[in-house]
Amino acid sequence: MASDRGRQIVRAANEAALALGLTPGLALADARAAVPDVAVAAFDPDGDAACLDWLARGATRWSPLVRACPPHGLLIDISGCAHLFGGEASLVADAVTRLGRLGFSAQPALAATPAAAMALARFGARSGGERVDDLPLAALSELESVQTALRRAGLKCVGDVARLPRAAIAARFGEALVAALDQLREAAPEPLDPLLPAAPMAAQRRFAQPVASHDAVRAALAKLLLAVQVKLTALGAGGRRFALALYRADGHVAEVAVETAAPQRDPAVLLRLFDERIAALNDPLDPGFGYDLLRLAVPITAPLAETQLGLDGGALAETQLTALVDRLSARLGQGRLKRLARADSHIPEQASFLAALGHGEDSWPAPDPGEPPGRPIRMFDPPQPIEVLAEVPDGPPRRFRWRGCVHDVTAHEGPERIAAQWWRRKDGAGLTRDYWRVEDAQGQRYWLFRHGLYEQETDSPRWYIHGLFA
Amino acid sequence: MPSQPAFAHRLPRPTVQPGGRVSQPRLGLDAGRLDAALNGGLVLAGCHEIYGPAATAFALMLVLAAPRAGPILWISDGREEDGRLYGTGISELGGDPARLWLVAAGGVLPMLRAASEAQACTALAAVVLESHGEARAIDLTVTRRLQLAAAAHGVFTLMLRGGAPRPSAALTRWQAQAAPTRRLAADAPGPPRLAITLARQRGGPADINQQLEWNRDRRRFVAAGQSAGQPIPIHAVPIGAVFARRRHPPPHPGAGAAAAAHTAAAAA
Numbered sequence: 001m002a003s004d005r006g007r008q009i010v011r012a013a014n015e016a017a018l019a020l021g022l023t024p025g026l027a028l029a030d031a032r033a034a035v036p037d038v039a040v041a042a043f044d045p046d047g048d049a050a051c052l053d054w055l056a057r058g059a060t061r062w063s064p065l066v067r068a069c070p071p072h073g074l075l076i077d078i079s080g081c082a083h084l085f086g087g088e089a090s091l092v093a094d095a096v097t098r099l100g101r102l103g104f105s106a107q108p109a110l111a112a113t114p115a116a117a118m119a120l121a122r123f124g125a126r127s128g129g130e131r132v133d134d135l136p137l138a139a140l141s142e143l144e145s146v147q148t149a150l151r152r153a154g155l156k157c158v159g160d161v162a163r164l165p166r167a168a169i170a171a172r173f174g175e176a177l178v179a180a181l182d183q184l185r186e187a188a189p190e191p192l193d194p195l196l197p198a199a200p201m202a203a204q205r206r207f208a209q210p211v212a213s214h215d216a217v218r219a220a221l222a223k224l225l226l227a228v229q230v231k232l233t234a235l236g237a238g239g240r241r242f243a244l245a246l247y248r249a250d251g252h253v254a255e256v257a258v259e260t261a262a263p264q265r266d267p268a269v270l271l272r273l274f275d276e277r278i279a280a281l282n283d284p285l286d287p288g289f290g291y292d293l294l295r296l297a298v299p300i301t302a303p304l305a306e307t308q309l310g311l312d313g314g315a316l317a318e319t320q321l322t323a324l325v326d327r328l329s330a331r332l333g334q335g336r337l338k339r340l341a342r343a344d345s346h347i348p349e350q351a352s353f354l355a356a357l358g359h360g361e362d363s364w365p366a367p368d369p370g371e372p373p374g375r376p377i378r379m380f381d382p383p384q385p386i387e388v389l390a391e392v393p394d395g396p397p398r399r400f401r402w403r404g405c406v407h408d409v410t411a412h413e414g415p416e417r418i419a420a421q422w423w424r425r426k427d428g429a430g431l432t433r434d435y436w437r438v439e440d441a442q443g444q445r446y447w448l449f450r451h452g453l454y455e456q457e458t459d460s461p462r463w464y465i466h467g468l469f470a
Numbered sequence: 471m472p473s474q475p476a477f478a479h480r481l482p483r484p485t486v487q488p489g490g491r492v493s494q495p496r497l498g499l500d501a502g503r504l505d506a507a508l509n510g511g512l513v514l515a516g517c518h519e520i521y522g523p524a525a526t527a528f529a530l531m532l533v534l535a536a537p538r539a540g541p542i543l544w545i546s547d548g549r550e551e552d553g554r555l556y557g558t559g560i561s562e563l564g565g566d567p568a569r570l571w572l573v574a575a576g577g578v579l580p581m582l583r584a585a586s587e588a589q590a591c592t593a594l595a596a597v598v599l600e601s602h603g604e605a606r607a608i609d610l611t612v613t614r615r616l617q618l619a620a621a622a623h624g625v626f627t628l629m630l631r632g633g634a635p636r637p638s639a640a641l642t643r644w645q646a647q648a649a650p651t652r653r654l655a656a657d658a659p660g661p662p663r664l665a666i667t668l669a670r671q672r673g674g675p676a677d678i679n680q681q682l683e684w685n686r687d688r689r690r691f692v693a694a695g696q697s698a699g700q701p702i703p704i705h706a707v708p709i710g711a712v713f714a715r716r717r718h719p720p721p722h723p724g725a726g727a728a729a730a731a732h733t734a735a736a737a738a
Contacts, residue, residue, distance in 0.1 A: 316593075317540065317592075317593035318593075320591050321541065321594070324593075324594075328573060331587070332576070332584060336576065337573055339567075339568065339570070339571055339572065340567035340572070342567070352556055353557075354554070354572065357571060361568045362568060367561060367562045372686075373559060375558040375559040376553075376559045377527060377560055377563060378526060378554065379553045379554060381553065411650075411651070441650075442650075443647070443651065444523065445648060445651070468526075469559070469648075470526075470527040470648040470662055470664060
């Protein structure tokens, strides 16, 4: 049921309702008049799309190339997959059975192009034909005007249109109709844009009886990793990402993926990474009634040569560190490991930032010998406002209050004037910062700045603490 | 507390043996009394804990002074009340920020799990654990485990801890605070100086104060005067609502008068 200009109309109906004459498009009041105890649910397009997406993920059990076709279509490219299920017919039967078990009624169709399959599924049952040529004109174009024009020309089905010369159709009804006709008649290829990109390498394991125990799943995963290792070794490659899809018997698919810092194919190492990833999952894997299919895909591969360990142990240390990074990122998540990166900027908070570990290293300039450190070891981002007492408004700070404590400044150095990035702003404005390195009576050293030049940029400059030296 | 002699033999012998000549690699602090008390320096294959406001600085200086190559794994519980580590500042302290690998574990327990992973990796130069507040999860058992792993794999392990000191099995406990620095020209603060207290040591003397100055270029400490028995100053004085920001404050009694005198002299 959905609202249409203030009127509530029937949007979709199940078979029982259709049998009672409640067709989509009927006003809800009329439907209730006909069948007073009809069950009504609100139209939920987002929920429907999510459900279709969920089904599409589940459908990757038949083929990696799957696309959801809203509002109620699923396209599965089964080229080269049918023999795994004992032929096309039994694959289709399997799909219909599984969907039926979930409470969905499915209308299957097989064709050489997605458009033809979709048209056969939508219109085939109604026209009673198995051939594209027998399909009604609605399969060619959704536009009512085009359908009417074709009908007026005496054409009744797709086959009638296909017998006409192409140039004439294009001249009269437009190029789009010719393209649609070609796709429908399986004359033009139509690529499928899959829900998930197909992995270059995958291994899968099917269970006659669904398995629910953790140990059984783990043993199966170990075998999959071994199978993948054989394939990767033959290619002289290793995987950077391993994605495990666990297909539950009731259609749900759980996905667990691990990433490695360096190409990897050792089953023992990968199994340990998977163990840690699964242990760290926020919502633990729920096997429900058990998994009946496990698929391990390797979406990212990279060359991996056999390595000879050096006598100095350098390669060994490198391997250890890589393994540590992998384990930590599997346990804590990829984004938790950082390194200090350097940027060429005079704005202090932009000069050093956190970047993901393992993507290059920066070289840092050596400090001037003999000078005390001019930059703090800890930085507040954003800077914290403080109250400052200075002798003159543009002079050094004498005393400041931070976090409820008063600090008397006993020594200071500054100002180090850092201008705003006026070239980045349209109005060329921005406040200059005057940085002071100060020490309080207890010896704590702070990095303070005054935001704005007194009487030039602002009348009441604010003070901030930007970092701590010790 | 009942004594349990039967249990005693199950505890490993202390790593630091008083008077014994143990050929473990140690990190000397170049401060006579401290090094003597420590039997030559901090045991590198061990776990040490640091309290106090200057704990970050002391830990950084220790790992920079340690004669170990490889990355330094800095695992924090993810809280950032005291800001985050700043690369340029670490470079100015004499370190190479590229050696520092930061892990924001997002909690004390994930931090400890990450630490147990990291301590098994001998390619690391050091593992630093940074926790804020009174982390009750870090108890005697946990610190014992950290210490045993550090000793077994020879990984230099430092724990930066907040709150009041709690029982632990670390080899040493330190209190680190900033100390007034040497004045440079124009009354500028000099090189970093820390007031360090060896608060506790397993099987060794403790309660020793020492001021250490950090020599950035040599990456060594320099003992800065003796300060035996001198209490460490408390860092700040909280006040009520007396403090108010004034636009034109009266001159400061000390430096202000000097500045005024200087101005008068210049005018004369």
